[in-house]
Amino acid sequence: MTRPKADSPLDLARHAPSEPAMSEPQYHALVDAIEDCAIFMLDLSGRITSWNKGARKIKGYEAHEIIGQHLSRFYTAESVARGWPEYELKQAYATGRFEDEGWRVRKDGTLFWANVVITAARNTQGEIIGYAKYTRDLTAKRAEEEKLRLSEERFRLLVESVSDYAIFMLDPAGHIASWNTGAMRIKGYQPSEILGKHFSMFYCPEDLEANLPEIELQTAIRTGRVESEGWRVRKDGSLFWANVVINAVYDEHRVLRGFAKVTRDMSDRKRLDQLEVSSRRISEFLATLAHELRNPLAPVRNAIGVMQMESDVPERIAACRDIIDRQTSHLGRLVDDLLDMGRITTGKIDLRMTRVDVSEIVARSIELVHPFTDERAQNVVTKLPSEPVHVMGDITRLVQVVQNLLNNASKFSPRASTIRVEVEREATALLLKVIDKGRGISQKGLTSIFDLFVQEDHYLNPGEAGLGIGLTLCRSIVEMHGGSISAASAGPNQGSTFVVRLPYASDHDAPRPHRVLAQTATLGTGGGLRIVVIDDNQDSADSLALLLQMKGHDVRTAYHGKEGLDVIRHFPPQLILLDLALPDMDGHAVLRALRSQRLIGRATVVAMTGFGQDSDKERSAQAGFDAHLVKPVDFDVLDRLLEEVAKR
Structure with a gap:
């Protein structure tokens, strides 16, 4: 449940409806007198610079004991290990305010449940010069809420008549302590057969090998709740697709009493x-x-x-x-x-294929992640072949893949660590590796980290947001280039290696000499148009050229984009019929090259493609094509086009 944002005592004091305005000494005296809330100031590095009576009462420190110390002293060892104090300051710096609830530590080592608000403090020029932090002790309130939650949980578990859900309790070690009607129906076991057994018996062998049952219990202890979906095993050995929720159950003294486990049979939905x-x-x-x-x-x-x-x-x-x-x-x-x-699925990626030097992909990717790695004082080193290595690909999309992998490596690696990018040559493909020495990936994560419906960082970094663009998109882009992507890790805290495999650019990706069809006897004597047909389907290009020649036009053909540019450079046409799906550079790239090299002149440039949706025609118009012909070209449409070009 999201709590409404509360006004801090600082805000209340500043906006109190008293007249005249409160002086600075009076304001500080009022703040210092507040006893039910710890209010103190921090410098930009997070060190304490002031301390009020409420802070002394709640935290237990006197001012001379704590001023100059870092705020991380109030956090649990686990929170400090995952960098939570620094994260709070970064969020307050970025947004001006950060609010959180969690366990905090008093001077005597006892824990209390705190509501914490950190506000960026600014000078008269609007520059952030530190932070104001206030903390409220909500331990009693949380205890009541926890007591109510446990009561509601016990009541729910008593409803043994529920048959659509398998609801049962586990002891702290994971042994089954209760068994309801739904559990009997879904799992197939009677209570006498299952009570006292370990709940891991419901998992598939590959999940047991990955230690998934223990991982789920530890996650529930750490976060309070874990939810997952996967195959589970019934008594008769059959499998069903299950949605599983495990809640850690504590008593009023925060002692772990066990786990509440709810399983739904989701086979039909699957x-x-x-x-x-x-x-x-x-x-x-x-x-x-x-x-x-x-x-x-x-x-x-x-x-x-x-x-x-x-x-x-x-x-x-x-x-x-x-x-x-x-x-x-x-x-x-x-x-x-x-x-x-069969319309194109929403989000389909159109690739602009060109011959790309892999070193350029690496260089652009590293340049884009510099702000991210510099912030963490990390270093990216490369190991590239001495000779250039080329692939056919969309450089923007391939840079997107490598950049995403570098961002992941930086995010899940320690400060001041080194990330390596290595390019190796194989017989039929190159390998681009991104290697880090960070948190690593569990075996469970390795089997599903690229899946569309999996939260990748559930395995990499529980509790943080996902990786933004996502490894699923990386896999899609790489596979659209005819390659593959994989991940390897020795386990948690052992680092990770992501390997992108891409095929080399072939020799025929380079421009080739163009062909000139033999002139036919029916070719006009000066009254026809000069036409260039660019189409990688040779039968299509040659047959269309023959048809146009029989209509009295002077025609040249090319089967690649670069070849077409070379033809036009030596044979300035009045009409260019340009296929959009070319192997070396698509029709849009050819059009851009014609413009940049000033080869169009007064020629009419017409797109030819198998895609004829309105959106395809709109895209051609926006790109600057004069017309859009859909294959197979209608003869009447072609004749009207020829007449219009001739009139120009």
């Missing part, structure tokens, strides 16, 4: 989730299939156009040609329907 995932993947497959079907349809339609321009064709051949024409049109409509059924 099956539905799997069906939804399968449905989404089928949708994505259908969309991809529809796009790919457009590629072979395009040259077929172009070839039909060429045949239709031939006048001296036998009647039977003409009839077959017309049948192919009608059926191809019908197939095109079916592809359109397929595209409508």
